[in-house]
Amino acid sequence: MYQMISDDNPYETPMMIFPASHYTMGGIWVDYELQTSIKGLFAIGECNFSDHGANRLGASALMQGLADGYFVLPYTMQNYLSDQIKVQHPGIDAPEFDKAEADVRARIEKLMNIKGTKSPDEIHKRLGHVMWNLVGMGRTLQSLVKALDELEDVKKEFYTDLRIVGSADDLNTELEKALRLEDFLVMAKMMAIDALHRNESCGAHFREEYQTADGEAARNDKDYMYVSCWKYTGDNEKPVLLKEPLKYEAIKVQTRNYKS
16 A cells, blocks of 8 residues: 555655654553543553554554553453452443433434435535544634534534434434434534634644744643643533643653654
8 A cells, every 4th residue: 555655665665654643642541451540441552542652653553452452451351340240230220221211212313303305424524524624633713713613504404404314223324323423513513612722732733823933833831731621511502621730740841843
């Protein structure tokens, strides 16, 4: 594949690597056994930060996924599972189960009854164009404001003109797509809100207004040295910002420069 694209044989000439935004990303926190801060939830492969951190090359991502899956989890997940035999789990007659089932059925019925003209793929493609063009690797104040307006239009189209073929009682991949797309609409809006809030360039977030003369990301540690955690308050409500301060004691905070 590489040779077809570059007309270079990687067995003879080292592959060219271009630093993209994902190189600057970290990953989900995990402990020594690859368990996240949510008990019972494990993160394996490239999504966790344990081995490679920001060095997210395709080969190392593949290696970490294989290493975690083959060699780590079989010896760590069992430690969590061994305790679960003592835990009393609720049955399907619990009121929480009934509520969850009723909520899902209501959500499915709502989407099935729209009976519009657009397939989930059509609306998903439109959503993708908005995110790629306006909330992509380079964002600006103007693009993010425009994105929030366009995302509302996509959301309106979804809830008024979605068409799901088939039945809700059968295996229905179009229904699955629609349910995931409904989630994507919430996440897309949140991504744009968060990017608009942070007036700096940092990590995978590159605001074009905030860069050095050399084109490097210009961080603002004075005002934004915290993790932005947003609390969901409802589809049509503004999320609430919760700040988790970043405090470094063992290392010196400095800017990464790919040119040096």
